[in-house]
Amino acid sequence: MSAEVTTCAETPPIDAAALVESWAESLELAVVWDRDGRILSCNNAFARKFGAREEWVGRPFGEKVHPDDSLDWRNGITRIDMRPWHVSREHRWQTVQGWRWIAWEETGLRNADGEVWAVRSIGRDVTKRRLGEEHFSKLAKAIDQSPTAVVLSTPQGQVQYVNPRYTEISGLTLEEIFEKEIEVLGRGFDDPGAYRDVLEQVRRGGSWSGEVCSWGRDEKELWEFVQITPIRNHADEVVQFLCLREDITQRKTLELQLRQAQKMESLGTLAGGIAHDFNNIIAIVKGYTEFCLGRTEDASLQRYLTEIHKASHRAVGLVRQILTFSRKAEVSTRPVDINALLNELGRLFSETFPRTIEFQFDLQKDLPSLMADPNQLQQVIMNLCVNARDAMGEGGRLRLSSKRVRGSQILDQQNIDPKRDYVCITIADNGHGMPPDVRARIFEPFFTTKMKKGGTGLGLSVVYGIVVNHQGALTVDSTPGKGTTFRAFFPIIETKKAGSSDAEGTSQPVPRGTEHLLIVEDEESLRELLSTAMTELGYTVETAEHGLAAAERLLNGGGRDLDAILLDLNLPGMNGIEVLRSVRRIRPSMPVIIISGNVGREQRDQLNQLGVGDVIVKPYSLADIGQRLRSVLERR
Incomplete structure (x- = not known):
């Protein structure tokens, strides 16, 4: 029946209702409309979807199309005049159930002259399918993106x-x-x-x-x-x-860095405690050796004592490295021209390293000076370059470079402030590289792969401590067979151009004195050593083995008979800062020299507030103590 209607009759039908009669009870929508767009007839399904049939006869067919679809709807009407006089289209329509997607199959009805005089539209509600397609499309895009x-x-x-x-x-x-x-x-x-x-x-x-x-x-x-x-x-x-x-690679990297930082912090605390005890032991050995060297003329004995004294100096350097790693060593900062330092050390290394190692420099011009401890910065570069040399046994290329980077570019590193700029010092070699298990442990103190070559395992751990102590970051990339690259990031603090350091004072003979001293030291051997040395220089000496004994001595008579105090900071019962506060209350002008294995930044600030700037770090030289004491007494 529908096929007969689709094939156009030679003469126009008189009754348009007959054209939809076969669709009267169909569930599909059927409507016939003329070339002016007005409805001639519709079936019951159309009436259920859009309203009573009587209301629709003579009304424009497209008046219920969604405003956003109306232009496309009008453009589709013109296609019915062209072969095959058939159009399929879908749009949103306002129905009694609300906005619904309707798919129309529309056929032009032609007269004997082949002109389309009316259009029959058969529609289906495809809202469910369209929503399903949209849902599927959104889901597919979500998964793809x-x-x-x-x-x-x-x-x-x-x-x-x-x-x-x-x-x-x-x-x-x-x-x-x-x-x-x-x-x-x-x-x-x-x-x-x-x-x-x-x-x-x-x-x-x-x-x-x-x-x-x-x-x-x-x-x-x-x-x-x-x-x-x-x-x-x-x-x-x-x-x-x-x-x-x-x-989660970035998260795992950060977790690894955090665990490594926590491990290094624990090791640093342990190393700092060990170094403090070593300082006392080395001070005893060094002091008594100096004592004996000045009291014997036996050439053989003097040679033996000299070797002991040299060994104690090497031990002092080792302890300072441990303190640097543990970040308990005091940092003396000043402006440093990093490019000048790299050039200077590069020339030194090129003369002392094997000739099979080629040096390359890539230094960014006009870098600002760093506020850093120049000795420690030099130690960082030297340790990294020596490690690179050892990794290139048969020769290779050693590249030293510097550049300025934004903190926001290296946020994957700990302790980095995104608002600051940093100088990146890169030491890269093309040596044998390191496997992952070795790379994971290189910053641990006393871990070394060079036991047979005399490695102490402190070089890289000290480098780590120095960089972190300067509020920087240290990274390493290494591939077996391809080489290793270390990058040290130091924060930039705009300063004046780096200048030369002050000239060091020349050594002076140990002066003598007759003043009355109080030595406060908990280590018995050190207490006895200082007492004996100062007594032989002519001083009258009293000793106190802890802070409470020193405070009691000061209270007894107000300490008016005392001329100066040699004070250790790390004391049992009552620490050196508390003793110093008691001294300032009782004798505000009393000269005090601090003798300690380590003076932290916080303690240094407290000493400055209490008016004490004379600090001697263990292990010390007896001559240094004698000269410093004389200077303090004469200033008084």
């Missing part, structure tokens, strides 16, 4: 779909995955048995999640958090696996 890698597979692990994010982080192309039948779900599982157990667990309807490590783009280590869940059909059977893989 998801920041999380999405994988669909069979229960046997065969890949059916991966989104672009997965190919981006894995470095695999779709062609590789499907042509080589790569089991994507198994990437990161070192144990095949564990992977099979995971598949079996999900096949039984369970879920699995965990962290795995594999190799991503450019062969870089890739850490992922993986979740695998089952997808069921209408019969509640597991037919697919959904695998979500989130790249």
